[in-house]
Amino acid sequence: MSLAGRLLRAGCRAGAVVLCLLGCAGRPPAAAASPLPGAFARRRQDASQELSRQLVGGLSEHCVRAGDTLLAIAARYGEPLARLLRDNGIDTRTRLRPGQCLRIDNPQVVPPGPADGVLINLPQRMLFLRRGGRLEAAWPVAVGRADWPTPLGRFRVTQMRRDPVWHVPVSIQEEMRREGKPVLREVPSGPDNPLGHSWIGLDAVGYGMHGTNAPASIHSFRTHGCVRLNDDHATQLFQAVHPGVPVHIIYRTWLLAELPGGQLWLQANPDPYHRGSARASLEQLRALAARLDLETRIDWPLAQRLLQASDGLAARIDRSE
Secondary structure (H helix, E strand, C coil): CCHHHHHHHHHHHHCCCCCCECCCCCCCCCHHHCCCCHHHHHHHHHHHCCCECCEECCEEEEECCCCCCHHHHHHHHCCCHHHHHHHHCCCCCCCCCCCCEEEEECCEECCCCCCCEEEEECCCCEEEEEECCEEEEEEECEEECCCCCCCCEEEEEEEEEECCCEECCHHHHHHHHHCCCCCCCEECCCCCCCCCCEEEEECCCCCEEECCCCHHHCCCEEECCCEECCHHHHHHHHHHCCCCCEEEEECCCEEEEECCCCCEEEEECCCCCCCCCHHHHHHHHHHHHHHCCCHHHECHHHHHHHHHHCCCCEEECECCC
16 A cells, blocks of 8 residues: 555544645646636646645534543644534533544545645645655644744755654753743653654754644644644654655735636634734735636635634635526
């Protein structure tokens, strides 16, 4: 079985967010094949590079296991807790029972990006793994908080360690001291280690991708700049990458996707590092739609509401006939 097949099977058994693919990746038409004038055709082709072609997630269910909590389930699937509660007619006081099945609805737009390697979109709090242009896995992650952001740019995997020892950076030791916590210099491997069972270091010194001993913290902005995954997802990522694999970290607060058949989906994510506004996003979306001749196909009041809500899930915005 291919690596993609093994990852998808393992992800489904573990409850990973890669539940179903609602579209397939596609290439924009080459400029030479376009009947449009050259300059306009090039602008349209450039714009098409900003257009996504694929979704992951969607409707599924999670069957409760011993130790599950509502917050950890929501975090695992990258679904807002409020939506999980609403869709299942429950509240935070609900006592979960092993074997009880909950409805999950977590559509995510796959950002356009490199054909190989890891792509992380910080506002989306999602990590995508591609090989040969094929999406192999997608998982929710926790990323840097506003005052301790995850760096943007192109990096590479440089080191990989199983059951790592956490050598606490001096900066985090200082934070522990300010907050009146015990100051730790080193945390051995084991259940109390915040790095979980896997560490994948980057060529940005001190930063990496790793597991966690706090699964309810996933799909949040609360790390010291590293990218944190559920521990079983981190193990799968560890098995799928090697030193030298590229890691591209981007910051896109909204994503537009056109799927085969013409469906248009918009995903509006939070802006934790305050790099824009809903109004600016709407203007950018209108400009992209104009370059792609999509203006008349979009329900603009709905698109505006989604941008203002920025709940981090994708929704259809094509106009009903």
